[in-house]
Amino acid sequence: MKELDARDRDILGILSKEARIPMKALAARIGLSRSATTERVAMLEKSGVIRGYRADIGQMDQGLVSAFLMVTLARTPAIGVLDQLARHSEVRRVSSVSGQLDLIVEVEVPSIDRLNTLRDVIATHPSVDDLTTLIVLRRDIDRVE
Template structure:
């Protein structure tokens, strides 16, 4: 898939990750294309699934989630559907990665309080052993992919 992306496509992707609401006329100016060519490229990137959606960047603390944590879960079972169901139901779980190594899953969790986090981790512990790390601060926010060095 990445082989179908040229330097202009990557420039568009970087700009849209900075501001997904940028008007096409401004995006076109930034990438040195006409508005129609820019619109066509964005639509192509969407249809290819490279652009999977547009999202708001929410300040968790201002939205009432004062505690950010990373929870690692060792899941000894082989039926993952019950866990997946919990993951889809609990909106406090922001991200879930299936990983190799000692832990099977790594979750990014936002909680309103330590008590809230404790209850959520308790629910996750029903599936296996957990290790929780509280996030003091976020040194680097998610920035999205940039153009790979070999592209």
């Protein structure tokens, strides 16, 4: 593959933000003809620099924060913790797991402040020994069955 020049990098920069831009508009933005731009894009695809096009769907402006709370219990079973978790509508899923953790709690909250409040309520339960919070930055694969 030939080394990328400034126009190739311009194409990549535009396509990374606007993957569905019409070729005519892309050509106009980089200052080449449509056929020359089409050729360059085809070469970038053929060489593997462009591996595909996709829609990267975020939280769709709902303003929601998703997180996983990794909970270690002082002792099991801890029914009181499950009862407490069930009282919070932001708790989407609770999984009992093997290993060093006891529970993985998936939550969806309207803000980081609400996440902190919910986290504090759960962490102060007498049966909770440790709680680690992992905020979801994006979902790379999200299969709904």
